[in-house]
Amino acid sequence: MLFNSPFFIFVFLPITVFGFYFLRRKEFLSLSIAWLVGTSLFFYGWWNPIYLILILSSILFNYFLGKRLNLNKNSKNNFFLLTLGIVTNVGLLIYFKYTHFFIGISNDLFRTSYSIEAIILPLAISFFTFQQIAYLVDAYKGKAQEYNFIHYCLFVTFFPQLIAGPIVHHSEMLPQFAKNTKELYILRNLVIGISIFSLGLFKKVILADGLAVYANPIFDGAETGITLSLFEAWFGSLAYLFQLYFDFSGYSDMAVGLAAIFGIVLPLNFNSPLKSHNIITFWSRWHITLSRFIQDYIYTPIAISSTRFSMKYSLPGISEFIVVVAFPTAIAFFLAGLWHGAGWNFVIFGILHGSYLIINQAWIATRRWLGYNISNYSAIGLFFGRSLTLFAVLISFIFFRAETFEGAKNILFAMTSLDGMYLPEIYSIHVTQIIDLTGFFNFIGIEFYGSDSLLSRRMVLSILICFLIIYQMPNTMQIIGHYWDGYKKYSVSPLIGFWEKIKWQPNTKWAIFISFLLILYLSSLSRISEFLYFQF
Amino acid sequence: MSEILTVSNKAAKIYIYTILATSMLLISVVIGVNYVSIKNGGTGITALDLYKYQMAKLDNAEDVEIVFLGDSSLGHAIDAKHFSDLAQKKTLNLALTGSYGLLGSYNMLRHSVSKQPVKTAVIMQSLDIFSEPISYVGYHQTLADLDSPKEISINLSTYFDIYFNIGIFAGIFKAWRSSDPSGMIAEVISDDYVIQGAQMDESSIQQNIVKHMWQLESIVKERYIALKLINKYCNENNINCIFTTSPYLEQACNKDLNYIDEVINLAVSTGITTLNNQICFPSAHIGDSFNHVNKFFKVEYTELYYGMLEQKYQ
Numbered sequence: 001m002l003f004n005s006p007f008f009i010f011v012f013l014p015i016t017v018f019g020f021y022f023l024r025r026k027e028f029l030s031l032s033i034a035w036l037v038g039t040s041l042f043f044y045g046w047w048n049p050i051y052l053i054l055i056l057s058s059i060l061f062n063y064f065l066g067k068r069l070n071l072n073k074n075s076k077n078n079f080f081l082l083t084l085g086i087v088t089n090v091g092l093l094i095y096f097k098y099t100h101f102f103i104g105i106s107n108d109l110f111r112t113s114y115s116i117e118a119i120i121l122p123l124a125i126s127f128f129t130f131q132q133i134a135y136l137v138d139a140y141k142g143k144a145q146e147y148n149f150i151h152y153c154l155f156v157t158f159f160p161q162l163i164a165g166p167i168v169h170h171s172e173m174l175p176q177f178a179k180n181t182k183e184l185y186i187l188r189n190l191v192i193g194i195s196i197f198s199l200g201l202f203k204k205v206i207l208a209d210g211l212a213v214y215a216n217p218i219f220d221g222a223e224t225g226i227t228l229s230l231f232e233a234w235f236g237s238l239a240y241l242f243q244l245y246f247d248f249s250g251y252s253d254m255a256v257g258l259a260a261i262f263g264i265v266l267p268l269n270f271n272s273p274l275k276s277h278n279i280i281t282f283w284s285r286w287h288i289t290l291s292r293f294i295q296d297y298i299y300t301p302i303a304i305s306s307t308r309f310s311m312k313y314s315l316p317g318i319s320e321f322i323v324v325v326a327f328p329t330a331i332a333f334f335l336a337g338l339w340h341g342a343g344w345n346f347v348i349f350g351i352l353h354g355s356y357l358i359i360n361q362a363w364i365a366t367r368r369w370l371g372y373n374i375s376n377y378s379a380i381g382l383f384f385g386r387s388l389t390l391f392a393v394l395i396s397f398i399f400f401r402a403e404t405f406e407g408a409k410n411i412l413f414a415m416t417s418l419d420g421m422y423l424p425e426i427y428s429i430h431v432t433q434i435i436d437l438t439g440f441f442n443f444i445g446i447e448f449y450g451s452d453s454l455l456s457r458r459m460v461l462s463i464l465i466c467f468l469i470i471y472q473m474p475n476t477m478q479i480i481g482h483y484w485d486g487y488k489k490y491s492v493s494p495l496i497g498f499w500e501k502i503k504w505q506p507n508t509k510w511a512i513f514i515s516f517l518l519i520l521y522l523s524s525l526s527r528i529s530e531f532l533y534f535q536f
Numbered sequence: 537m538s539e540i541l542t543v544s545n546k547a548a549k550i551y552i553y554t555i556l557a558t559s560m561l562l563i564s565v566v567i568g569v570n571y572v573s574i575k576n577g578g579t580g581i582t583a584l585d586l587y588k589y590q591m592a593k594l595d596n597a598e599d600v601e602i603v604f605l606g607d608s609s610l611g612h613a614i615d616a617k618h619f620s621d622l623a624q625k626k627t628l629n630l631a632l633t634g635s636y637g638l639l640g641s642y643n644m645l646r647h648s649v650s651k652q653p654v655k656t657a658v659i660m661q662s663l664d665i666f667s668e669p670i671s672y673v674g675y676h677q678t679l680a681d682l683d684s685p686k687e688i689s690i691n692l693s694t695y696f697d698i699y700f701n702i703g704i705f706a707g708i709f710k711a712w713r714s715s716d717p718s719g720m721i722a723e724v725i726s727d728d729y730v731i732q733g734a735q736m737d738e739s740s741i742q743q744n745i746v747k748h749m750w751q752l753e754s755i756v757k758e759r760y761i762a763l764k765l766i767n768k769y770c771n772e773n774n775i776n777c778i779f780t781t782s783p784y785l786e787q788a789c790n791k792d793l794n795y796i797d798e799v800i801n802l803a804v805s806t807g808i809t810t811l812n813n814q815i816c817f818p819s820a821h822i823g824d825s826f827n828h829v830n831k832f833f834k835v836e837y838t839e840l841y842y843g844m845l846e847q848k849y850q
Contacts, residue, residue: 187545
């Protein structure tokens with residue numbers, strides 16, 4: 001059941017909302033939470049009821065282990081229990097997600113041909129596993145309270161965030177479920193939730209799905225060995241990057257909107273990441289909850305140990321940087337890449353981003369050492385930074401999307417191939433419309449030939465429009481965030497100047513606009529649509 | 537940072553009612569425009585205008601004995617006038633587009649028989665439609681006043697697809713911009729069918745052939761319900777109906793021999809007279825796509841199909 005499916009929007013959601021507020025109005029607060037748990041499990045089981053056993057077992061195991069850790073805070077067995085918990089959770093993830101990958105590696109290394117039957121990856125396993133590992137670690141450290149079991153169930157299964165995030169933290173979710181408020185603000189929640197949801201739906205169904213039509217043939221062609229032109233490779237890669245951004249950020253907006261309907265605040269997951277001027281900023285704005293998890297539960301513990309090691313042995317300059325910064329970053333992003341999928345392309349993705357971050361950190365350290373003010377950027381510097389960041393991210397997402405290393409390599413070669421600098425003949429019309437620039441284009445090496453190309457004019461126009469949307473327009477939370485309960489907690493840059501005029505308001509104009517968005521959504525129902533991050 | 541703003545109950549009610557009212561209004565407008573447009577044979581959308589064109593041809597012709605029914609691959613392959621000369625029988629080519637599918641051809645057959653003394657109907661469809669989902673939209677758009685057999689069930693979702701097509705506004709806009717909306721079809725018709733695009737060159741063929749692959753598993757068996765209906769109708773009305781696949785690029789044919797065999801075998805199993813030969817043309821004869829013969833070879837392929845069909849309808 002996808003968020004953009006008719007059954008979800010016209011059947012599941014209205015029934016769930018009605019049931020929740022009906023119980024709340026009757027002051028059956030626990031029942032209303034149980035109702036959400038029940039509907040969330042129904043939502044999860046819609047995909048495959050058998051895997052309800054898995055998620056329920058995971059919940060029971062982690063809840064009672066966490067309870068044990070909370071009850072006996074100073075017990076000597078706690079470390080063992082924590083290890084057991086992490087190993088079990090990670091082991092489950094490894095079994096379902098990485099078995100075939102490791103078998104493949106083993107076969108390559110030892111020249112065997114061992115194989116097993118396909119293992120179906122349970123939906124959302126990467127997300128609910130990470131959420132519960134965080135809970136266990138915090139319970140061990142004494143940072144997690146003891147929670148009501150039903151509330152804990154909802155923390156894991158809450159349907160807006162269950163399938164593809166945001167990766168929520170127990171400390172931001174569970175207190176909300178326990179809040180006993182008499183005021184329900186039903187209408188307010190509906191208005192704000194539906195509006196955020198609709199904006200996310202638009203990004204997913206119109207923008208992301210519209211770009212998929214252009215990106216897929218390019219990447220499919222690269223897998224089958226088609227020789228791509230320079231422009232096809234660049235535009236195809238940009239199409240995918242923008243598709244992924246609108247798909248995932250649109251989905252995250254929908255999740256936030258759905259949660260807001262129930263008066264629940266989910267954390268922000270995207271904050272205009274493609275406007276970032278360096279890769280460190282990029283990761284503070286892209287899949288924010290994943291970055292948070294990696295930082296809190298992987299990077300920081302390793303960095304603390306590395307720092308102690310460095311201090312103990314008084315490591316000099318560069319060695320200190322390598323041990324304290326580079327090493328934890330490399331490990332953290334290697335694992336982050338692997339989390340996305342069981343394949344070498346995801347490993348390369350992680351390694352690339354780890355490398356980018358290390359280089360960025362080294363650059364900042366060098367500038368600081370040279371006495372530069374690292375927080376001031378000139379306009380040219382910002383432009384250069386954004387361009388370089390976009391380029392670096394673009395390259396990494398080619399590996400992210402490609403099915404094989406060969407496919408990624410074909411696209412990268414095409415992106416650098418000066419032999420492929422041709423555009424379809426139809427574009428030659430445009431370079432002669434005002435004055436004849438054919439000669440100029442030929443001079444710089446661009447030729448016009450061929451009638452058929454994956455680079456249609458509509459594709460080029462779509463990419464250019466996406467550039468405008470991404471770099472000039474505000475994001476969803478900037479438009480509507482000032483009415484959203486999470487606005488202050490998750491810092492959102494306010495709109496200034498011209499864009500203040502398009503701030504969302506609960507007025508007729510916005511209601512009509514939202515209606516148009518919903519109609520556009522209805523018109524897309526016959527199209528096949530997928531959420532890219534479902535595979536994780 | 538500014539305070540979080542709140543929404544009053546009154547403002548929220550007005551907001552929700554406005555969304556509901558506007559949505560209902562917009563849905564009604566879209567459905568209404570689509571309904572009127574389909575009832576009038578479409579406006580500005582080439583496929584719908586082509587349907588109007590073919591129906592007008594059927595209305596204005598006399599003593600038609602042979603009709604060709606199918607999609608664009610038929611439209612570009614058969615010259616009806618030349619076929620008439622060869623067969624010494626009045627022939628019409630009533631090809632629509634692939635979006636109408638076999639059910640569209642079924643309806644066109646019934647229209648033909650009701651308006652002309654048709655004795656032979658040749659149903660010619662492209663190989664690729666057999667791996668695409670059935671379009672009930674095309675069926676509905678060509679139904680007009682015909683009865684709908686019980687074998688074809690149109691559910692709510694199909695009606696939604698038929699009547700909730702936002703593309704109709706683009707078509708209306710196109711017609712409004714055209715200097716002569718009534719003659720718009722003339723702008724796209726040449727040689728009795730929609731004008732072809734530019735011929736595919738060798739590099740385009742090679743680029744696309746690498747991606748081209750049909751899987752046996754992708755054959756939509758539901759499609760053969762239409763052939764069964766056609767066969768049943770032909771038997772009841774004493775019409776000689778023949779099914780054949782249309783010409784396809786040789787390089788693609790060679791990759792998909794199993795698929796082609798399966799398509800033909802399934803057609804034979806429906807009981808309809810089927811031509812077992814798949815015509816595969818060389819790249820020199822290609823038009824603007826893998827299933828379109830270049831217009832310069834239309835006469836040659838007409839003669840080829842005449843030779844194959846001659847024995848079947850005599």
